[in-house]
Amino acid sequence: xxxxxxxxxxxxxxxxxxxxxxxxxxTFPDCLPKNELKKINQDYQDQKALPGFDLKKFVLEHFELxxxxxxxxxxxxxxxxxxxxxxxxxxxxxxPDREVSSLIPxxxxxxxxxxxxxxxYYWDSYFTMLGLRASGRVDMIQxxxxxxxxxxxxxxxxxxxxxxxFVGRSQPPFYSLMIQVLTEEKGQDxxxxxxxxxxxxxxxxxxxxxxxxxxxxxxxxxxxxxxxSILNRYWDEHDTPRPEAYKEDMELSHQSKTKPGDLFRxxxxxxxxxxxxxxxxxxxxxxxxxxxxxxxxxxxxxxLLFHLEKTISEAMQIAHNATGSGHYAALAQKRKASIxxxxxxxxxxxxxxxxxxxxxxxxxxxxxxxxxLFCGIAEDAQAK
Numbered sequence: 001x002x003x004x005x006x007x008x009x010x011x012x013x014x015x016x017x018x019x020x021x022x023x024x025x026x027t028f029p030d031c032l033p034k035n036e037l038k039k040i041n042q043d044y045q046d047q048k049a050l051p052g053f054d055l056k057k058f059v060l061e062h063f064e065l066x067x068x069x070x071x072x073x074x075x076x077x078x079x080x081x082x083x084x085x086x087x088x089x090x091x092x093x094x095x096p097d098r099e100v101s102s103l104i105p106x107x108x109x110x111x112x113x114x115x116x117x118x119x120x121y122y123w124d125s126y127f128t129m130l131g132l133r134a135s136g137r138v139d140m141i142q143x144x145x146x147x148x149x150x151x152x153x154x155x156x157x158x159x160x161x162x163x164x165x166f167v168g169r170s171q172p173p174f175y176s177l178m179i180q181v182l183t184e185e186k187g188q189d190x191x192x193x194x195x196x197x198x199x200x201x202x203x204x205x206x207x208x209x210x211x212x213x214x215x216x217x218x219x220x221x222x223x224x225x226x227x228x229s230i231l232n233r234y235w236d237e238h239d240t241p242r243p244e245a246y247k248e249d250m251e252l253s254h255q256s257k258t259k260p261g262d263l264f265r266x267x268x269x270x271x272x273x274x275x276x277x278x279x280x281x282x283x284x285x286x287x288x289x290x291x292x293x294x295x296x297x298x299x300x301x302x303x304l305l306f307h308l309e310k311t312i313s314e315a316m317q318i319a320h321n322a323t324g325s326g327h328y329a330a331l332a333q334k335r336k337a338s339i340x341x342x343x344x345x346x347x348x349x350x351x352x353x354x355x356x357x358x359x360x361x362x363x364x365x366x367x368x369x370x371x372x373l374f375c376g377i378a379e380d381a382q383a384k
Contacts, residue, residue: 009037012044017246021056026116026244029165031063032101066101066118069094086135093140094118104162107150108143119161120147122171123274129181138185145178149197157204160271165244168237169272173304175201176311191315198312205232205305223297223356229338231297232305233356236268256289269293273301280353280364296362297354299343303371306335336377343372344382351378 016028033040040062047053070091075084092111097103103119110120111128125148129141151158158175160166176198183190208219209230217224221235239261241249249267253260270276270293280298283290313328342354345361351369352361372378 009041009044012041013243014246015055016059017243018250019055020247021059024116025246025248027066028059028063029102029163029243030066030118031059032066032099033063035062066116069118070114085131089132089135089137089140102164104151104155104159104164104167106147106162108147109140110144110147111140117161119163120144121161122148122158123174126174126178126181129178133181133185138182141178141182141185145182145194148175148178149194152197152200152204157201163244165242169235169268170204171272172274172301173201173205173308176308177304179311188318191311192319195312195315195319198308198315202305202308202312205308206230217356218294225297225338225342225356226359227338227341229334229341231302231335231338231342231354233295233297234269234272234293234301236265236272238268239265242268242271252289256291258289258292263289263291266291266293273298275368278366280362280366280368292355292357295355295357297342297356298368299339299351299353300368300371302335302339302343303375303377306332306339306377307375309335339372339377349382 013028016022017025022028043062044058047058073091079087089111092114093109094112095109096105096107098105106120111125111132112118112120113124125144129144132138132140147162148158151162152175155167157170158173160169160171179190179194179198205221207221209222211219212222212224212230214224218233221232223231223233225231241253241264245267249264252267253263256263258266266281267276270278270281270291273281273293275281277288277291279285281291281293281296282288283292309328309332313325313332316322316325316328339351343351343361345352348365350365351372352363353366353368354360355362373383
């Protein structure tokens with residue numbers, strides 16, 4: 001899989017992003033270069049000090065702006081909302097594309113959010129699939145699941161979206177819930193078909209767990225809790241500003257007391273959470289500069305991984321692998337017990353995220369607390 005890392009242009013990339021020559025920071029990383037990046041870089045070095053050098057003109061001469069899909073689209077407000085949505089699927093459909101850009105090519109058609117969001121996004125797509133099912137578009141659900149399975153097989157996990165600048169982080173693991181949607185439409189054979197990818201997804205989230213100890217409490221996305229149980233956090237492989245939000249991240253680093261590398265990792269981890277950005281990740285109320293995402297065990301993430309463990313167990317049972325099924329069922333029960341222990345607050349009667357560095361619950365009331373109900377972890381009394 002060929003990857004074009006446009007943000008490796010170095011000084012040119014930094015200048016374009018910091019001077020905001022485009023309306024948002026995502027435009028430049030989505031551009032298509034007209035020549036090899038090495039040549040563009042050299043041209044920039046040769047020309048930037050010349051009198052009258054125009055940065056935006058230079059960029060437009062060397063790059064094509066991202067494709068503008070459905071630029072003239074207008075909603076017909078006389079149509080019922082269901083008809084509007086059914087018609088909109090065609091507008092939001094993208095076909096397999098081999099453009100030489102930051103886009104990661106996918107083998108099947110897929111649905112994008114639209115506007116400047118020209119690619120798929122992981123957890124968004126689950127809710128898209130619920131809409132597709134209501135519209136009777138099971139064919140597109142199949143295509144999108146096959147695209148995500150392709151990413152798991154070729155990258156090792158599902159990135160935030162199919163852009164190279166998203167590689168390094170994922171998003172809330174809704175893959176097992178997507179498989180559940182397709183299973184409800186096509187039968188239990190679906191679970192067995194996608195079992196290899198379900199296991200790979202799980203191994204990605206649990207990577208590093210074998211290295212956990214009293215001295216190494218957290219590695220990548222896994223955290224060893226005080227009682228020895230393992231829960232998960234959000235993470236990113238990189239500790240640099242996000243290419244698509246370079247200026248914003250750099251400006252925040254000048255306001256924060258956190259070391260820049262740590263701050264950038266917290267920002268990226270929050271982007272992996274899908275809650276980018278929410279006060280639930282802040283140490284100090286209302287202070288974006290106090291973000292500390294990687295120090296938090298999120299209740300929603302662990303509920304989703306509980307669902308993944310249960311789904312793998314069910315798939316293995318159907319595949320006549322009783323030992324494997326029992327193993328994952330036991331993992332699910334351990335996780336359930338840990339969520340109840342560390343995320344349920346008996347006094348507040350609510351589920352909270354857990355700050356494993358300080359060893360106490362966070363105080364923000366958030367809708368992440370609904371996940372234990374949705375995933376079947378909450379007891380009846382807790383749900384009430």
